[in-house]
Amino acid sequence: MSWEIVIGLEVHVQLNTKTKIFSGSSTQFGAEPNTQACAVDLGLPGVLPVFNEEALHKAVAFGLAIDAEIGKKSVFDRKNYFYPDLPKGYQTTQMDYPIVGVGHVDIVLDDGATKRIGVTRAHLEEDAGKSLHEDFEGFSGIDLNRAGTPLLEIVSEPDIRSAKEAVAYLKKIHSIITYLDISDGDMSQGSMRCDVNISLREKGESEFGTRTELKNLNSFKFIEKAIATEVERQAEILEDGGSITQETRLYDPDKDETRPMRSKEVANDYRYFPCPDLLPVEIDQQYIDSVSANLPELPDTKRDRFMSELDLSEYDASVLSSSKALAAYFEQIVDVCKEPKLAANWTMGELSSALNKNAVEIEDCPVPAQDMGTLILRIKDDTISGKIAKQVFFAMWEGEGTPDAIIEAKGLKQVTDTGAIEAMIDEVLAANPNQVEQYRGGQEKLMGFFVGQVMKASKGQANPGVVNKILKEKLQG
Amino acid sequence: MLNKTVAELAKGLESGEFSSTELTQEYLTQIKSEDSKYNSFISVTEDHALAQAKAADESRAAGNTTPLTGVPIAVKDIFCTQGIKTSCGSKMLDNFEAPYESTVTEKLNAAGTVMLGKTNLDEFAMGSSCESSYYGPTKNPWALEKVPGGSSGGSAAAIAAGLAPAAIGTDTGGSIRQPASFCGITGLKPTYGRVSRWGMIAYGSSLDQGGPMTQTAEDAALVLNAMAGFDSKDSTSLDKEVPDYTAKLSEPLKGLRIGVPKEFYSEGLNSDIAATTQSAIKEIEKLGAVVKEISLPRTELSIPAYYIIAPAEASTNLSRFDGVKFGHRCEDPVDLYDMYTRTRAEGFGDEVKRRIMIGTYALSAGYYDAYYRKAQQLRRLIKDDYVKAFEEVDVIMGPTAPSLPWTIGAKENDPVSMYLEDIYTLSVNLAGLPGMSIPCGMVDGMPVGLQVIGNYFDESLLLNIGHQFQQATDWHTKRPA
Numbered sequence: 001m002s003w004e005i006v007i008g009l010e011v012h013v014q015l016n017t018k019t020k021i022f023s024g025s026s027t028q029f030g031a032e033p034n035t036q037a038c039a040v041d042l043g044l045p046g047v048l049p050v051f052n053e054e055a056l057h058k059a060v061a062f063g064l065a066i067d068a069e070i071g072k073k074s075v076f077d078r079k080n081y082f083y084p085d086l087p088k089g090y091q092t093t094q095m096d097y098p099i100v101g102v103g104h105v106d107i108v109l110d111d112g113a114t115k116r117i118g119v120t121r122a123h124l125e126e127d128a129g130k131s132l133h134e135d136f137e138g139f140s141g142i143d144l145n146r147a148g149t150p151l152l153e154i155v156s157e158p159d160i161r162s163a164k165e166a167v168a169y170l171k172k173i174h175s176i177i178t179y180l181d182i183s184d185g186d187m188s189q190g191s192m193r194c195d196v197n198i199s200l201r202e203k204g205e206s207e208f209g210t211r212t213e214l215k216n217l218n219s220f221k222f223i224e225k226a227i228a229t230e231v232e233r234q235a236e237i238l239e240d241g242g243s244i245t246q247e248t249r250l251y252d253p254d255k256d257e258t259r260p261m262r263s264k265e266v267a268n269d270y271r272y273f274p275c276p277d278l279l280p281v282e283i284d285q286q287y288i289d290s291v292s293a294n295l296p297e298l299p300d301t302k303r304d305r306f307m308s309e310l311d312l313s314e315y316d317a318s319v320l321s322s323s324k325a326l327a328a329y330f331e332q333i334v335d336v337c338k339e340p341k342l343a344a345n346w347t348m349g350e351l352s353s354a355l356n357k358n359a360v361e362i363e364d365c366p367v368p369a370q371d372m373g374t375l376i377l378r379i380k381d382d383t384i385s386g387k388i389a390k391q392v393f394f395a396m397w398e399g400e401g402t403p404d405a406i407i408e409a410k411g412l413k414q415v416t417d418t419g420a421i422e423a424m425i426d427e428v429l430a431a432n433p434n435q436v437e438q439y440r441g442g443q444e445k446l447m448g449f450f451v452g453q454v455m456k457a458s459k460g461q462a463n464p465g466v467v468n469k470i471l472k473e474k475l476q477g
Numbered sequence: 478m479l480n481k482t483v484a485e486l487a488k489g490l491e492s493g494e495f496s497s498t499e500l501t502q503e504y505l506t507q508i509k510s511e512d513s514k515y516n517s518f519i520s521v522t523e524d525h526a527l528a529q530a531k532a533a534d535e536s537r538a539a540g541n542t543t544p545l546t547g548v549p550i551a552v553k554d555i556f557c558t559q560g561i562k563t564s565c566g567s568k569m570l571d572n573f574e575a576p577y578e579s580t581v582t583e584k585l586n587a588a589g590t591v592m593l594g595k596t597n598l599d600e601f602a603m604g605s606s607c608e609s610s611y612y613g614p615t616k617n618p619w620a621l622e623k624v625p626g627g628s629s630g631g632s633a634a635a636i637a638a639g640l641a642p643a644a645i646g647t648d649t650g651g652s653i654r655q656p657a658s659f660c661g662i663t664g665l666k667p668t669y670g671r672v673s674r675w676g677m678i679a680y681g682s683s684l685d686q687g688g689p690m691t692q693t694a695e696d697a698a699l700v701l702n703a704m705a706g707f708d709s710k711d712s713t714s715l716d717k718e719v720p721d722y723t724a725k726l727s728e729p730l731k732g733l734r735i736g737v738p739k740e741f742y743s744e745g746l747n748s749d750i751a752a753t754t755q756s757a758i759k760e761i762e763k764l765g766a767v768v769k770e771i772s773l774p775r776t777e778l779s780i781p782a783y784y785i786i787a788p789a790e791a792s793t794n795l796s797r798f799d800g801v802k803f804g805h806r807c808e809d810p811v812d813l814y815d816m817y818t819r820t821r822a823e824g825f826g827d828e829v830k831r832r833i834m835i836g837t838y839a840l841s842a843g844y845y846d847a848y849y850r851k852a853q854q855l856r857r858l859i860k861d862d863y864v865k866a867f868e869e870v871d872v873i874m875g876p877t878a879p880s881l882p883w884t885i886g887a888k889e890n891d892p893v894s895m896y897l898e899d900i901y902t903l904s905v906n907l908a909g910l911p912g913m914s915i916p917c918g919m920v921d922g923m924p925v926g927l928q929v930i931g932n933y934f935d936e937s938l939l940l941n942i943g944h945q946f947q948q949a950t951d952w953h954t955k956r957p958a
Contacts, residue, residue, distance in 0.1 A: 039577050043797040045570065045804075046557045046579060046676040048711050080793050080840070082817055089796020140813075142801065271840035273849060276682035276790050278712050 003200040003235055006208055007160035007227065010195040011173055013152045013183045014127065015058045020148035021126050022049030022092065022278075027150075029189050033143035037129075041148040043087030048277050051076070055150040056281060058182035059099045059124050060291045062152060065176050065298055066119055068103025070288050074124070076278045080271040084142050085129035093125035093153075095272045099281070100152075105176070106300065107168040108318060117169050118157030127151050146190075152182070158197065158208065163227035167220050170194060171322065175299045179324045193218045196227060199244070200234050209234075210244040214251050214258060226251035230258045302327055310340035319348055325362045329369045336373020339380060346376060350393050367396045375403040388412050388460055416463045418470065421454070424462065425470055428453045439475055447471065478503050480956065483548055483643050483696035490537065490547045497537070497547025501530035501591050504549050508593065508640045514621060517635040519554045519612050520562055521594035529591040536589060545703055546589030551641035553632050554595035555602055556582050556687070557676040565678045566600040566610035566628075569798045569805045569824035579676025580708045581645060581687050588703035593641055597631030600826045601795065602652055602680040604628050605898050606888070609828040614885050617659060618957040619923055623882040626656030632690045633660035637957060643691045643700055647677060649684045650783050651877070651902025654914035657690055658877035658926025661916040661955055663943060664690045665697045668934050669909035670715035672701075673708030679794040681787035682713075684906040693953055694915060694943025698722035701936060717934065725937045726944040731765035733942070734870040740776035741875030741901055749920040754876045757917035757927045757946070761874075764945055771866050771873070775859045779904035782859065784896055785839045785852035786907070791829075792836025798824060831892060860908040867932045872942065876901055877914040877926035905930055913939045916952040924955065 020027055023040035040047045063070045075097040078090040100122035106114050127149040132141035154173060160166050174192060177183040184191050199211035214230060217223045229251065234244055249258040297305070299321045306317035320330045326347070333343040351372065355362060375392060378384050384392060384407060395406045407413055415421060428450060429436055439446045447468075454467045478500050481489065489495050505523050512518050526549065533547035557563045557575035564570045582592065599609040607630025608614040615630040617623040618638040625634040629646030633656035636644055646653040648666035657664025665688045672687045679685060689700035702723065707716040737758060742751055762768050800806035800820030807823055810816030825833070839848035866873060878898055888895045905912040910930055917927035927946075931939045947953045 039575075042802055044557075044575065044577075044802075045563070045565065045573070045678040045797065046575065046674075047577075048675050048713075050710060050712050078793050080796060082796065082799060084799075084801045084813065087797060087802060089799060090793050269842045271793070271837065271842075271845075273789060273793075273840050273845070276713075277679075 002203045003238070004203050004205070005161055005231055006158050006199045006201060006211075007162075007166050008158040008197040009156045009160065009166060009169060010197070011154040011156075011170065012127075012193045012195075013154065013173070013177050013185075014191040015055050015150040015152055016181070016183050017052055017054040017058065017150050019052055019054075021052050021055050021124065021150035023148055025148065031145055033132075033141065033145060035145065037144035037147060041087065041144055043089075049092065049275075051278060051281065052150065055124055056099065056283070057291060058150075058180070059122065059152050060283070060288060061180050061182055061295060062122060062154075062177065063100035063103060064288070064292050064295060065180055066100075066103035066105055068119060068122070069101035070283070071097055071099045071101055072283055073097060074099040074281045076124075076275045076281075077272045078275045083128070084140065085131045085144070085147070087129065087144060087147055091126060091128065092275055092278070094123035097280070098123035105169060105172050107165065107172050109168070110164065112314070115165065117159045117165075120155045120157055122152050122154040125151050125153060163224045163231070166196065166227055167224050170220060170223065172299070175322055175324065179296060179298055181296070187218045187220075190218060194223055196223065196230075198227060198230050198234065200231065200238060209238075210246050212244060212246065212258075213248045215248055215261065217251060222251065222253050225253065225256060226258065229256055233258060299324075306340075310334065312340060312344055316344045316348065320344060323362065329362055329365065332369035333373045333376065336370055337376035337380065339376050342376045342379065343373070346372060350390060354393075354397055366399055367393070371396055371402055378403055378407065382414055382416060382463060383407060384412055384414050385460070385464060388414065412461060414463045415458055415461045416466055418466060421458070421462050421466050422470055424454050424457045425467070425474055428457060429474060436475065447475075450475070479507060479639050481642065482692045483545070483699050484693070486548050486642055487544055487699070491542075497530040497533040497549075497591060498527065500547065501526050501549050501593070504593055504641065511638060512635075512640055514616065515618055515634045515638050515640070516613050516615050517596055517625075517631040517638065517640060518551070518594040519564055519566065519597050519610075519631070522561055522592055525561060526591050526593050529586070533589045533591060543588045543703070544699055545585075547591060548589075549591040549593045549642060550585065550700070551593050551596045551632055551635045551644040552582060552585075553598055553629050553644070553646050555598060555647055555678045556645065557678065558582050558592070558595070561595070563595065563678070564611070565602070566598045566612060567824065567826070567829070568611040571611065571805065573804050575676070577676060580673035580710060581677065581704050583676075584703055584706070585645070590703070596629070596635055596644060599628035599630070600829050601678070601791070602628040602647060602649055602685075603791065603828050603832050605651065605655055605895050606883070606885075607631060607634075607656065608885060608889070609826050611826060616885070617882050617923075619661065620882070622884055623923070624659065624885050626659030626878070626882060628652040628656075629664075629690060630656045630659075633657055633662055633664070636660065636662045636690060636692060639956065643689065643696055645687060645700075645704070646690045647685055647687045648902075648906065649681045649686075649787060650906050651899045653688050653690055654902050654912055654926065654928060655878050655899070657914040658916075658924065658928075659882040661924030661952070662690060662692055663694050663697050663913070663915050663953060664688065665701060665913045665936065665939065666905065666911060667701065667705060667936055668715075668911045669906075670713055671705050671911070671934070671936065673706070673711045673714045675708055675710040679790070681790040682794060683790060684783075684787055686906070693947055694913070694940045695723065695726055695947075697913070697943070698726060698940045701940075720937055722937055722940055725941045728941050729765060730761065730942060730945050733761075733766035733872065735761065735766050735768045736771035736866055736870030736873045737768060737875060738771050738773040738776065738866075738873060740773050745897065745900070746876060746879045747881060747920070750876050750879065750881070750925050753918035753920055753925045754874070754927050757950075758874050760950060761942065761946055764949060769870060771870060773862045773866060773873075773904065775855065775862055776900065776904060778855050779859055779907055780896060780900060782852045782855040782907055783899070783903040784835065785848050786856060788832040788836030789839045789849050789852075790836070792833045792840065795825075795829070795833055800824075828892065856907045859904050863904070863908045863910060863930075871932070872935070872938065873930040875928055877928040878902070881920055881923045881925070901928055909933070911936050911939055913943055915943045915946060916955065917946075917950070918952060919955065924952070
């Protein structure tokens with residue numbers, strides 16, 4: 001039987017506000033447990049929440065970036081359940097009146113086609129603390145530093161049809177939130193986490209199948225694997241004539257399997273109701289307009305501009321605009337060298353492969369974009385050849401200095417002095433009389449052999465154009 | 478020194494007749510010798526009080542005073558006070574010391590008042606009799622076998638018994654006004670949002686409001702001056718200028734339009750209370766006011782509306798008492814579920830459990846629309862009735878409570894009959910209006926309160942009416958033998 005995969009995603013994004021969503025505590029990651037939790041975060045008796053306007057601003061910016069309706073009146077609700085890292089016994093969230101309504105995100109599929117994924121809503125809520133089960137004999141530790149960190153929960157329509165599409169959608173969300181600078185997007189620190197709703201249905205069927213939810217996935221790789229694993233599991237059950245149980249499951253990356261969460265971890269009735277401690281958040285068009293006016297350039301706009309202004313291919317423009325940091329790096333190179341095509345080749349070629357090989361993020365790239373620009377300038381002004389440039393780049397990567405310093409120190413400057421090159425050519429021709437004979441006899445492909453010999457003699461530093469020109473003259477001579 | 482009003486004490490302190498330290502010592506001695514009869518205090522904060530009194534005397538010597546500098550007050554044990562136990566009348570918080578100060582007590586501290594101690598209350602302010610406290614019931618100084626009303630019964634009893642010249646209470650459905658009525662004192666619940674709720678342990682967050690409990694309307698004005706005002710820590714507090722509440726006390730009542738809702742004088746009202754409050758209204762009429770019968774048709778519905786909304790909010794407000802971070806935790810839990818269930822079973826009393834269950838039920842999937850949503854719709858209608866009434870009248874008057882204080886324990890097994898006692902006060906909280914109870918007569922040797930309900934932010938008018946009435950009558954000066 002042929003199955004269609006139906007996926008909807010709930011993405012939790014930690015907003016990078018200075019302070020928490022309802023208190024003045026810092027949101028910094030990695031502090032000693034419970035040092036960034038004030039009375040409000042601890043839910044002590046008598047404390048009250050005060051909504052952080054910065055979180056509102058960031059949520060509205062996201063809404064505008066995905067072309068969504070902005071809720072002019074949004075309401076915070078209490079979602080009630082007991083858990084030790086939920087200090088008040090309820091999470092403050094938004095149920096019926098979210099800050100961001102219906103919007104959409106466009107993703108590019110493997111075949112280059114664009115697909116539009118609907119966003120149902122995005123709402124603001126507070127993050128819970130963390131339970132630490134390993135460090136205390138017979139006890140669980142609770143760290144409430146994270147409690148009250150603002151989250152934007154972005155809920156997609158069930159428009160996603162494969163694990164690849166899911167990852168493309170997530171990467172797009174990641175790109176938007178980092179472009180907007182509303183989150184650091186650091187998945188390893190939990191700044192972006194994802195719940196995946198998956199169901200299967202027969203191809204052509206219009207009704208949805210029963211879904212399962214995979215909780216708390218926090219890397220693109222795991223998400224893709226988790227979906228594949230869960231799809232396989234569901235397909236096997238359905239093929240055998242079984243039915244899917246609607247439940248929440250956890251993905252175990254070590255065993256590459258999903259399994260149901262214990263029933264105690266799943267609350268049934270959250271008893272949502274409007275939080276009486278917080279007034280509805282009301283914003284006017286003027287507020288929305290002011291956020292809109294200050295939005296930075298977004299990935300899609302940047303991609304289009306790279307194509308129209310810098311004459312890049314759609315593929316290159318998409319890759320280079322996919323990450324804010326990468327795009328910024330690339331644009332800095334172009335600023336220096338004014339050679340967009342070369343800059344694109346270098347960024348997506350040598351630089352990207354060095355980053356990948358060393359598992360370094362572009363943000364931590366040891367080579368300053370300024371130096372990459374200079375390197376390209378040196379190719380352009382014939383100081384070095386493209387081949388030598390690679391050698392220079394590796395030295396730059398190793399921290400040996402600026403391109404000019406490296407070229408100087410290693411004596412890599414291209415030889416363009418025709419006299420010196422002529423002398424080398426004469427030597428090569430004298431040493432290979434047979435080949436000269438054959439060439440003159442019509443075997444013109446031997447040209448490559450002579451160029452190679454001369455370049456070797458020059459240790460790669462002879463200008464290949466000059467070598468070619470003089471060789472031709474001499475051989476035809 | 479005892480049995481003086483706040484205004485009189487302020488004069489005595491100002492003139493040097495006595496110092497705050499002498500005054501405070503006097504009250505502390507009185508509390509020590511007398512409170513075992515009433516059980517109006519949970520904690521007497523002697524050292525703290527004497528230190529505050531000393532500081533008040535010093536600042537007076539330095540010429541640095543407010544109208545309340547050095548005046549002792551008692552505070553309901555629902556306001557968090559830094560480093561001093563705040564129990565909320567519950568075993569759950571018997572060991573709780575807040576690391577922060579409530580805005581109300583912080584403002585009172587800034588005004589130079591001296592906190593004598595923390596007064597008894599129904600557990601988590603849930604009750605109309607001050608019987609459900611973990612620390613035992615408070616007794617009515619007018620008749621020790623009777624309840625003092627609740628939930629701010631400790632504050633009301635302390636004043637009636639002469640153990641404090643003034644006190645702070647909170648009112649979610651009548652918890653300032655009804656004990657004021659039962660104990661023969663003046664109590665004012667301000668407009669919702671007038672007084673900050675920061676540090677005031679929440680019962681029904683959309684209804685809770687702190688206010689003064691005093692011997693006179695003039696005193697209530699003095700204390701409210703120190704309590705009221707916008708607080709950036711409370712999103713529901715209102716950023717509106719605070720008038721000097723004493724400024725209009727002496728204005729004549731000529732032309733004042735009083736509305737008397739016929740629903741406040743129907744079935745269920747003690748006929749002597751009806752007569753007493755009616756003659757008080759006549760008294761005010763003599764001062765130049767015009768009385769008119771009005772209708773608040775949804776008065777009766779305020780009981781079901783309130784007893785859905787308040788427990789619904791309470792059920793989630795009280796979720797934080799789970800044994801994890803503070804307060805009571807059961808001994809040797811075997812697992813998390815055991816810790817939750819035993820901690821809460823042991824830490825909460827029956828009435829609190831009852832309201833948590835009512836509220837949980839009302840918010841549950843499948844019942845939300847029938848209960849919580851319906852109650853919110855009723856709440857809007859009740860508010861609309863008041864808004865309409867205030868188009869025709871300036872204030873609304875009637876009895877504060879339908880019955881006289883009952884015998885302690887009499888309603889123990891009949892919670893609904895106790896809920897019905899709140900009929901005249903609940904709608905004021907549901908609408909968010911200010912309401913005041915002032916002593917207006919005696920029935921069977923027990924005081925009776927007249928409730929005066931004002932339009933939003935009309936506290937000045939209520940206090941003006943209270944003061945004028947108290948200039949013309951002496952019910953407020955009566956004290957138990």
